Amino acid sequence: MNTLLDAVREGRMDDIRPLLSRLDRGGRKAVLDELKVLRKEARGWRWGERTRARKAILVAGAGCHTGAAGCATWLGGRDMRDWVHSPYPWVLEVLGDREPDWLADLARRLAARAVESDAEYCLVEELARRAGCPLPVSDGMVLAWAERVNSSRWQAGSEKPLVDVLRADTRLDVLVPHLLTMPELPSVVAWVDSNSPANSWPAALTALVAEGLLDRAALLDACTARLLRGGKPTDLRFCLLVVRGLGPTSEEEAARVADWMAMAADGPSPVAGHAQEVLARLDAQGALSVRQLAEVSGAVLFRTEKKLVRAQLIQLGKVLRRNPSAAEKLLPVIADAFGHPDTDAQERALKLAARALPAATPEVREETARMASLLAPVHREAARAVFGDLLEDEPEAAYEEVLPPPPALRPLGPPPGSVAELTEEVTAALLSPDAEDITAFERALDGLVRYARTDREELVAALEPALAGQWWATAPKGEVEWRMSRNHYGLHIVVASLLGRVSRQSVHDGQAHPTGRGRCCHDALNGILYARLWEAAAEVRSGRLPYLLATPTWHTGTIDAGDLVERLRGYQALGLRAGPVDFAQALLRVRRTDAKEAAQEASALGTKEGDRLAAWLLADEPLAAVIPRHVDTDVEIGRDWLRQTVIKARRVLLTTRDNPLVRQSFPQPFQWLGSAHSPRNQNCYCWIAESPQWTATLPEDGETLAAWLLPSVAACVQEERGTAWLLPALAETGGPAAGAIHLALAYGLGARHAEDRLAAVDALLVLAARGRLDTALLGGELDVLLEQDSVKPNRLADSARTAAGTGAYGTVLSVLAPVLPALLAREKAPRGLSDLLAVAAECAEHSGPPTTGPVPGLAETAARGGTTQLVRQAIRLEAACRVAAG
Incomplete structure (x- = not known):
């Protein structure tokens, strides 16, 4: 065992398998325990030694595991996978004596983990080959395979056709179906070069279908399902290209009519547009019922995309010309478009309704006439010509502007009532994603200063365990001081000072360090905040101040003048001088409007700070006046x-x-x-x-x-x-x-x-x-x-x-x-002018004409004639102003 461990430490890969073969099951278990210790130890070695040893540790550990689950966990560890040169050939060597079922189990388990490289893909592939089992497929395996295919296209400096590379792959029937079920397609697959679309994945897959190497129905089903499910635009474009490339037959499209209807109703615009085209073909072939057309039309006409709405209205017009009896079911749907925000869509819908109205029952006609109240005022006259007496005259209510209520000022509230409450607020302010929230920051900063004076020991005892996981709680003190002096760590500076993680000298240097000397306002404003933090860091060490002067009254950062006077009165009673940065920030925050009474009270204090506050309130001038010129x-x-x-x-x-x-x-x-x-x-x-x-x-x-x-x-x-x-x-x-x-x-x-x-x-x-x-x-x-x-x-x-x-x-x-x-006076109308006129017309239809009088140039534009959107919207705006003025 010791000889094997020495070989592992020295990275002698070729010696590992012979030495392992001499160990029985118990010996391998003992070696594995030592390898686990060695694996942790190697994390602190230098890079070259660590890399050699870790490869050997990986190989030896794989050979020592007797269970496939443990071996997969060992091989898949994050710290055992960043290789420049793969150690997996040696892994396969030490696993050469395992049974096929064992190897198949290991291959499945490794594939289920995050396969992230070609080397890991090759390892799983070779394990499956030796086990004689199908290649296990997972998202990681397919991603690695796609990258591998993309790399293999380039040989000897020239690009090989993608379809040739894929055709030579014997596992297409396993990998491609899984490819289309992934949450996101690999970028190398989804990306289509507009300069060579024939060499893209969609084109290659449809070519392979034509050759019989891929199942056509399965590919069509997978792409249709993905379009229905939605996803990234690049993924949807990929599936659209595949579907169009497959050229579904009428029977295949008719079998998926419910899918096309759902796409047209809720899909992204490109997907909905394709679904519209398919449904139009099915309708022309008689494969779409009037009920289905009415159902999908109701959803599409609710969409905001003008192109889709216009196309659907055109389709409805074709159906009504071909089959007037469909008006009974289609007219209520058409009437829903009366409320569409696009007035052109309203006009088209009104014309369709006029065509269909004679064939409808009296009940449907009355219902459609009631919906006409949704039409924009520009169409009211035309609506009266269509519906006649069916259109009821409704008295127009006086216009009333609708504005949101002004944002209410939210007070910061009383300071934390206990050390436990303050600890909770400080911890939340430091750890939550909203650490920059003004209210949370200011309450925590003021609370630290308050309790550092009254309950310092209890506060330190509560904060130390709560913030033990912070980097500055365990890092060397010198490193903490060096980093905090060069980077902005917000409230961490104050807490670290309170807990003694930065020295008094470091805090003094932080206060003396010049801030706000940058050449932009961002540096200047940030510098004020840094100065406040270092001053507060000094105050929590001294415990001198009972509270901060600059703590806002309201969530915006504003301080009521009366509150600041009361705070200065409290300082006067205790014989305290204000922190210079804290007081300066308080002056910038105090509300100066209608503050004469507060100025008098401040002056009556007889202190330097009181006099400065009184002068600041009475001056009531902007910090820096803006020069009124461009x-x-x-x-x-x-x-x-x-x-x-x-x-x-x-x-x-x-x-x-x-x-x-x-x-x-x-x-x-x-x-x-x-x-x-x-x-x-x-x-x-x-x-x-x-x-x-x-x-x-x-x-x-x-x-x-x-x-x-x-x-x-x-x-x-x-x-x-x-x-x-x-x-x-x-x-x-x-x-x-x-x-x-x-x-x-x-x-x-x-x-x-x-x-x-x-x-x-x-x-x-x-x-x-x-x-x-x-x-x-x-x-x-x-x-x-x-x-x-x-x-x-x-x-x-x-x-x-x-x-x-x-x-x-x-x-x-x-x-x-x-x-x-x-804009109207320009020789060439800028893009978007018609949209501006449309918005202005809608506003005028609701609120009346501009209070400044007629818009210069509008009448001339409206008189140009033609059917362009610019002219149409100019006519609409002029009519709205004329009607409202009349």
């Missing part, structure tokens, strides 16, 4: 590192004036905030420009914050995703909402990605609900951005449609009214 500047929006080129674009950004008071009387971390800034002198290299703490740092100066963050927000109109995340929070800030906030909102409404546009719509509705939205100002900013092509009309139309869908028709129309004239 600055057009070329800004870098992307870099192609391959070509070493920089993509630049024109941006409308803003500058801010300096504030001498901040630069003279605030601590160093706040100095950046008091200096004048323009986009030209902000060079931002932040990888992650996002923190909810930013709005909580300046909760009463949203306009200033918006001006500084405009370069980041403006990036949302290009490639950047997620940069409009803070717009709803900006809408909740205090102070005036002027040019900066409205310009940031304008960028968000024209963002490239839907989630950013949705955040902008939320901000728009919040501003409107709070009475802070200046629609003329926002429309003017959008007009500028549209003129320089920073915002695309079709993206703005999507945002406007989403906002209007909440019931804010008047608000949306007043924003669009200043935008439309310049």
